[in-house]
Every structure is written in structure tokens, then in C-alpha cells.
Amino acid sequence: MATRKSPAPLAVMLARRPSPAAIKAARNSLTLRLERIAKDQRWCILISADPDAMASAMALKRILTQRTRWVDVCRINQITRPDNLAMIRHLRLNIKEWKPEMQANYTHFAIVDSQPHHHKLFAGIPFDIIIDHHPAPRPEQIPAHKPAFMDICTVCGAASTILTRYLRLLRLRPSATLATALLLGIRTDTAAFERSGGEEDLDAYQWLSRRADQNLVRRIVRSEYLRSWLPLFAEAFNSLKDLKGSGAFAWIGDVASADVLVSIADFFTRVHGLKWIAVSGAVEETCVVIFRSDGTRDIGRLSDACFHDVGSAGGHKTLGRAEFPASAIPDDMRPADFILQRLETRKLRSLSKPVPQEVPPQPPTDRPVRQGD
Numbered sequence: 001m002a003t004r005k006s007p008a009p010l011a012v013m014l015a016r017r018p019s020p021a022a023i024k025a026a027r028n029s030l031t032l033r034l035e036r037i038a039k040d041q042r043w044c045i046l047i048s049a050d051p052d053a054m055a056s057a058m059a060l061k062r063i064l065t066q067r068t069r070w071v072d073v074c075r076i077n078q079i080t081r082p083d084n085l086a087m088i089r090h091l092r093l094n095i096k097e098w099k100p101e102m103q104a105n106y107t108h109f110a111i112v113d114s115q116p117h118h119h120k121l122f123a124g125i126p127f128d129i130i131i132d133h134h135p136a137p138r139p140e141q142i143p144a145h146k147p148a149f150m151d152i153c154t155v156c157g158a159a160s161t162i163l164t165r166y167l168r169l170l171r172l173r174p175s176a177t178l179a180t181a182l183l184l185g186i187r188t189d190t191a192a193f194e195r196s197g198g199e200e201d202l203d204a205y206q207w208l209s210r211r212a213d214q215n216l217v218r219r220i221v222r223s224e225y226l227r228s229w230l231p232l233f234a235e236a237f238n239s240l241k242d243l244k245g246s247g248a249f250a251w252i253g254d255v256a257s258a259d260v261l262v263s264i265a266d267f268f269t270r271v272h273g274l275k276w277i278a279v280s281g282a283v284e285e286t287c288v289v290i291f292r293s294d295g296t297r298d299i300g301r302l303s304d305a306c307f308h309d310v311g312s313a314g315g316h317k318t319l320g321r322a323e324f325p326a327s328a329i330p331d332d333m334r335p336a337d338f339i340l341q342r343l344e345t346r347k348l349r350s351l352s353k354p355v356p357q358e359v360p361p362q363p364p365t366d367r368p369v370r371q372g373d
């Protein structure tokens with residue numbers, strides 16, 4: 001007789017929690033490392049800014065300022081998303097824009113939620129602290145300068161979870177602002193536990209929830225649109241064209257960044273009866289098409305079918321993205337007509353051909369607080 005596997009008894013689950021001795025050992029080791037930080041050291045925490053990176057940097061700053069007062073947080077990318085701007089404004093985060101010539105101002109460097117090989121602006125900086133949750137570097141990616149402290153926890157859903165662990169180990173009480181930031185960091189990277197997140201992330205989230213300002217969380221999460229985007233929404237509503245299979249297409253024209261296309265496409269996923277949507281526009285000389293679907297059709301494959309021959313195109317069942325140079329469009333055709341024609345006529349490629357599973361690589365950009373895309 002087949003026996004159903006019974007869940008682990010509570011006692012076993014509790015045993016998975018670290019023992020008091022293990023906690024004490026971790027606390028001692030962390031304290032010992034911190035003792036090496038001296039008052040005269042000038043620290044710079046470098047990030048590729050998104051909610052998780054910003055929160056982790058603020059937490060590390062909180063820890064480092066116990067030993068030295070000179071700690072700056074610098075970002076290598078622009079922040080344009082309204083929810084991330086709201087996070088900075090409401091939580092009064094102090095983040096400077098990084099310029100390579102600033103390196104001489106500091107004696108020590110830390111990097112959180114990223115690793116030196118992730119971006120050319122990180123390369124060549126001698127990092128003393130590396131804290132991240134992305135995959136560990138391959139041997140050839142290990143920096144020449146050996147960091148004094150490196151913690152790459154790939155089972156963690158967010159770097160904010162690692163930093164929350166340190167705050168707890170060091171018995172540091174986070175302010176409501178810092179707790180709110182860390183909570184948003186975990187929420188963003190796990191897509192509110194819909195996409196990822198393990199036991200430690202949940203435990204950290206619960207611990208932070210009791211200390212965070214829930215009113216601020218709501219305000220930041222709901223900051224979805226910029227005032228300057230509203231005319232572009234009007235353009236989307238006016239240009240909306242129905243397509244077969246309960247789909248729809250919109251062309252917005254020139255936009256400053258693809259963020260607004262993503263926001264408009266996300267908005268249309270809330271319209272009853274629309275099964276899929278393609279929202280397109282031009283960012284400088286590049287045409288961008290953002291696809292969303294309710295999952296009844298594989299939108300990543302449709303994106304691939306329509307644009308694989310002119311640029312990068314792909315995605316998942318519910319999210320897709322295509323980018324191609326405007327020069328790929330014949331001279332006698334308008335971009336909107338070119339995209340529409342392909343959406344209406346292209347056939348899916350056979351699955352035996354490799355379909356790119358990942359959304360095409362994008363330059364570092366701040367991630368939404370609400371959900372990943």
C-alpha cells in the first residue's frame with residue numbers, strides 16, 4: 001500500500017531553527033569582524049539602486065555607524081520609478097549618485113545586493129564587504145582584492161533578509177523607517193512571496209512587520225504613476241486596438257524610459273475580458289514592446305515569434321518583452337503599423353527551436369516595489 005508522506009513533526013521543524021549556541025557563535029563572529037572597523041575609516045556602500053539594495057545599504061550603514069561616523073551610500077544607476085522615488089522621499093533615504101572620481105574620498109568600500117562582476121562601474125573597486133543573495137561568482141569572477149567580509153546567501157530571497165539577520169544578532173533596534181525599508185526590500189524581491197522566499201525571509205518579514213510603519217508601506221506601494229505619465233495613459237486609451245484572442249495593442253510613441261510602458265501594460269491586466277496586451281513605444285532609437293497576459297496564452301512565445309528576427313524578444317507565460325532598433329522598420333512604414341502587422345500575422349515558432357526563457361537583459365534600472373517584471 002502506498003503511504004502518503006506525512007509532514008515533518010513540529011519538533012523536527014523547530015529543530016531546524018539555529019540553536020542558542022549557534023546564534024551566540026554567529027553573534028561573536030560578527031562582532032569580532034566589526035571590531036576591525038576603526039573611527040578614521042571612510043566607508044562608501046555602493047549599490048545598483050532598487051528597493052532591496054537601498055534598504056540593505058541603509059541597514060549596513062546603521063551597523064557601520066556604530067564604529068565610524070563617515071558612511072555614505074552611493075548608487076550607480078538612475079532612479080526613475082515612482083514607487084522607488086516615493087521610498088526615497090517618504091523614508092528620507094540619503095543616497096548619492098556615484099562618480100568614479102569619488103573613489104579617492106573613501107578608504108573602504110562595501111557592496112550589497114550585488115557583486116563586483118555585476119557592473120563595470122563596480123569593477124576595480126577594492127571591496128572590503130560583499131553581502132548578496134544572487135548566485136556566487138564563478139572562479140574567474142572572483143575579485144583580485146579579497147574582501148575581509150563576504151556573505152553570499154543564495155537561499156535568501158533578498159539581501160534585506162541577510163541584513164535583518166545581522167541587526168537581530170547585534171541586538172540593534174531598527175527605526176520604523178529602516179524596518180519599513182527592509183520590509184519593502186523583501187516584499188519586492190520575493191514579489192510579496194509569490195515568486196520566491198523561504199523560511200528565513202518569512203521570519204524576517206514578520207519580525208520587521210511589527211516594527212515597520214504600515215501606513216508608509218501602503219503609501220509607497222501605491223505610488224505607481226508619475227504625474228507626467230498621465231498624458232501617456234491617455235495616449236494608450238486612445239490608441240487601443242483590439243486584436244484576436246481578446247488581445248489589445250497600444251502605441252504610445254516616444255517615451256523617456258520603458259518604465260511607463262510597463263506601468264501601462266500592468267494597468268491593462270486589470271481590465272476584465274482583456275486576455276493579453278502589447279504596449280509599445282520608442283525609447284530613443286529603440287522600439288520596446290511590453291507584453292502581459294492572463295496566462296491563457298504563452299505571451300513569451302508570442303513575443304519571440306513576432307520580433308526574434310529583428311532584435312531581442314522573449315519572456316514567460318504571463319510577461320514578455322521585445323526590443324529592436326528603429327532601423328529595422330522599413331522606411332515606408334510607421335512603427336505602430338510595423339508592430340501591429342507582426343502581432344496580427346506572425347506564427348509561433350516550433351518548440352524544438354530554443355525559445356529564450358529570459359526577458360532580454362536590461363541596463364540596471366530600479367525595480368518596482370509592487371512586483372518584479
Ligand SMILES: [Mn+2]
Pocket residue numbers: 052053113133157158159189
Ligand atoms: Mn535583491
